[in-house]
Amino acid sequence: MFDETRDRIMRAAMELLKAKGYATMTTRDIAREAGVNECTIFRKFPTKKDIVLAAMQEDEWRPDLENAFDPPVWELETDLRMFLRRYLERVTPEMVQLSIGLRAPQLYADTAERIREIPRALLDAVRAYLEEMQRRGEVRGTDLDALALGFTAAAFGFAFFQASFGDSLAAVSKETYVDRYAEMFAQGVRLERGGEGDGAAAGV
Numbered sequence: 001m002f003d004e005t006r007d008r009i010m011r012a013a014m015e016l017l018k019a020k021g022y023a024t025m026t027t028r029d030i031a032r033e034a035g036v037n038e039c040t041i042f043r044k045f046p047t048k049k050d051i052v053l054a055a056m057q058e059d060e061w062r063p064d065l066e067n068a069f070d071p072p073v074w075e076l077e078t079d080l081r082m083f084l085r086r087y088l089e090r091v092t093p094e095m096v097q098l099s100i101g102l103r104a105p106q107l108y109a110d111t112a113e114r115i116r117e118i119p120r121a122l123l124d125a126v127r128a129y130l131e132e133m134q135r136r137g138e139v140r141g142t143d144l145d146a147l148a149l150g151f152t153a154a155a156f157g158f159a160f161f162q163a164s165f166g167d168s169l170a171a172v173s174k175e176t177y178v179d180r181y182a183e184m185f186a187q188g189v190r191l192e193r194g195g196e197g198d199g200a201a202a203g204v
Helices: 004-020 027-034 038-044 048-055 076-090 093-101 108-135 144-165 174-189
Strands: none
Touching: 004 027, 004 038, 004 048, 004 093, 027 038, 027 048, 048 108, 076 108, 076 144, 076 174, 093 144, 108 144, 144 174
């Protein structure tokens, strides 16, 4: 059964976690933000940490990347744009700020695996995609683990830059970044056909 008070407490805690960090937010802060008495918090949750860990089980605070990606159409640039776009749709600046808050030393032993699930979903999806594209003769024979990691790092890096600096560091829109990076990455890994450069392009 839905518990509105419990939900308000969790929502307040996660908003404060993004804004203030775990160490500086107090249960008094959470009570004030949620519009409840501090005693009410302790009737619902044993500790401040329990509030955060309970909230992490809610879909609102867990970007679902396992089911985020569309089926590939097996056209390199198109599919790479899809992977980037879907990742950046789910991993918003707010989610990055929350992820930073969840790295607090008091929490990290309990949150680390959940935090890793987010980039790992993209890493695994891109790795599997590049492997299939290599099998189809579309991607050159290089280290696919390193390629997938580089692609994931580029997606994570853009999300982190946006969360940290907005447009103050580089005024490049998300769509422009998605288009340009997918184009550059595809150019770097595409197996060229015809001509004497085939052997080098294939990594043989």
